[in-house]
Amino acid sequence: MFRRRKREQPEQQVVEAAVQRQARESGPWDADEPHPQGDRVDLGGMRISVSEGFDVQIAVAGDQPIGVVVIHDDSALQLHAFAAPKRGGLWDEVRTKLVASVKEAGGTVEVTEGPFGPELAGNIPAEGGTQAVRYLGVDGPRWFLRAVISGKAALDSAVAEPLEAVIRDVVVVRGEEPMAPEEPILLRIPGERQAVPAPPEAGQNPFRRGPEITETR
Template structure:
């Protein structure tokens, strides 16, 4: 008895076309995701947008740059970037710690909904200046966490805050691939122009009393 064998049909699946994820309307951005190009100060772990009338200072801990301060008029924005777990954010935990720290220092804050989600707003004691209004903003990113602190006029005036909130929206965080424990600061560095100018002044045995930008912010150190 003969049986007719059915011909085997080869089915080839069409390769799935992976579309690029749509660009979000605003940041802060991760360095590996699509983001708009604009003028930013390259601080290594952070690329900080700049604008007319901005002054940028760097927060230094020991010999390391750990944060940046943006001054605009009577307002200030302080930003720090930290490593975070891949699977979960840390803003809920950090927010609780911040609230406890402010309370221990004699200040007061409360949670409220802001343009970036839940934030802390209140007043903190400042030596010789009484109480100062402040807003703590936290953004969980992919393997990083950005903490922003608004003080001065921007802490209470929505119009003044808008300029610095737009700075936060355009920050680019460069996390890097090296393993880091959660809450470890992402290292920053001086911009290339500032480093070159410092090396030139050092070679002539002069103090670095220069402005590293012809147009734009002044980079100074806060110890």
């Protein structure tokens, strides 16, 4: 009896894990897990859902699409997806590096609890003063999604809700090809959708450089 229970235990854990994944009410989602279907913009390594009133732009470094910029009223959301190790996430490590980068740049930052877990709220140097910004991170299966919210949404939780809803409905398509940890998951530009230069620092390795932000006017 003891041996039989011991053999069955891993199977039971697998079933329980599958049930927990299906029970999640919101994302970001992995492309291989059950998730709500909807009308999302297919960007290859990322699928996003936006409503009327949102402006979606593709951030490029050279000729390579590397991220998404979603603008809503006076706020902006940056989204970048990266490969992650099979075991363990990146957000704890990335968060520590971002704190150091913000302070080194002369800004201020503190760890707060947000809708996706620990996040960073800070003020970074900008033209004419400082810019409020929020850094959010979500660890998925073999991927890490980083979000940066700026503008009014960085200070007002009610204003931030539409952008947070975009994050909750993101589907990350990691793929099966080998990728090094922290390597960007590349995107593609659908149809004639506008491509814009990558925001400051976005073309560099964001894990080793200072804070990045999209300036909205």
